[in-house]
Amino acid sequence: MSGSLGPQQLARRTSAALDAAVGAGRELGLEVAEATVLHDFFSVVVHLAPAPVVVRVPTVLAHGLDLDGLARRQRAELDVVRWLAGRGTPVIPPSPLVPVEPVRRDGFSMTFWQFVEEDRSKEPDYEANAESVAALHAAMRGYPGELGFLSAAEPSFVSESFALLDGRPDLVDAADLERARREWEVLEPLVRSRAAFEDRFPGVELQPVHGDSPPANIFHGVDGNLYSDFELVTLGPVEWDLAALGPACEAAYDRGARRHGLRPLNQEVMAFVNAVGMLRVVAVLSFVPQLPALLEYVKPAIEQWRATPFAGGLSR
Template identity: 75%
Template sequence: MNDFMTPQQIARRAAAAVDAAVGAGRDLGLTVNDATVLHDLFSVVVHLAPSPVVARIPVVLPHTSDLDSVTRRQRSELDVTRWLADRGTPVIPPSPLVPREPVQRDGHSMTFWEFVEEDRAKEPDYAANAEIIADLHAAMRDYPGRLSFLSAADPQSLAADLATLEERPDLIEPADLDRALREWRTLEPLVRSRTAFEQVFPGIDLQPVHGDSPPANIFSGVAGDLYSDFELVTLGPVEWDLAALGPELESAYDRGARRNGMRALDEDVLAFVNAVGMLRAVATLTLAPQLPALVGYLTPAVDQWRTMPFAGGLVSPDGTVRGRR
């Protein structure tokens, strides 16, 4: 199929998102003379200069998403980050210059954040980042708001995307898709149901977690590192935030957990979240027409997935998930 967006179409999409953010910012009373795009991948992130405000506008979304579902996620993100910031946790906070609510405009739903100057000379230290994710989990434990169980896995979209891939042999080999569908049938009940998860993994506590690979979402500000991008904040096991990151970062997290008096990562729960994370990577192939660069990002993940045990090695001979040993 030849439905991949061209660079010109992607540039027009970004320009439309910037126009929507500028218009929304001005309507909210911000002075915007020089909108500067800071990032353009799944979202367009734009500094509404000279105001110290950054707008984030999601532009690459699953086909099951709509404005209302995006806005619901954004409300959770704003609420969690505001709560954390008020308690002194180092996060990029929502902008205090506008109402802390998502804004819909021109077919987009966007959020507004405090502008923080980036330390562009600093190289990311993912092991150090993974260790301080335990600090974040300790800070998030008492968050009083309501979060859905493993909403970050987005099981509705994951299932729909795998079905879509049946019509896209240009994106995935039939044998790979067959494996993905069989794995999803095995793991889906545990993703959709907290009760089912707790039956298979008894004694594993659930809490608010970041939801989207937080060691890769730490922003290097000139005044220090800040946790950022809580778009997929969810209720789940802490292992979810270490999915697919490997033994070195898992060990680094465990050091931080011991320092905080928290439990170490559970081997079987890690196997579960790694398996679900790999299925999410496979399903994300459906977004490649909107973001062709994804093919290059996802191909190594799919190659790695082929080498992994079926469903994380958690399947008993009778086909059920065996749970903790």
């Protein structure tokens, strides 16, 4: 893990992603005159105006994830979202103006989505969002495609990140890293093995889930709210989608679950996914050299994690 990227390097990365999105869009026949960067963090998100198309260009990838692996993940996302859109679920759909598949250009793999105008007057209501996620889960239950078990946990990324963080006290305290490794010894087998998970949590049903905190990924469109960013779509317990959001959001989800005939959240599984989620936060520190601004976002969560029970209170 090398030193942090400076402002000029970050700007060049954004510019390269923007150029790749514009070039790919034009090659696909889209009219692009005033491309605008809407978002730039783990991905550069570009509106190819005047075409009603948004391109998402991932620029910071999990360690060990190459473009082929990224494209497989993107295909799963596109397929799930297209399936949901076809059944009337309120999602931001893939663009109908280009083939529904990842596009590779200039060292990037990108996806094309329908442009939706944002209602910027709305503030996120995470409890209302969490309640609405039950409707998304009810819709996703019938998805017929194959998804990997808890692939959203990215266990290889977590393990490799801990190795990369070794000897980096500028990013993580040695004591914190040692605790994270010991917790991961307890939790990793349940993440990597569906059989181990089902043995530890008998009777907890698995189903397709969003994978990346859907209450935080609801887009406020001018015509209504839309579920978005299914990049980590996975097979798992519904609890995964409520990780780290707290008791109020969990209670809100349970209200929605009752309305849609779904089971309430299992508190033992919540402890598990919360603990795994916190270890992913520690692992994300390995991205700081590529995303220096990330450190300030992560620090409060690390402090919160120090006060939690070891491995969420789960034993071997």
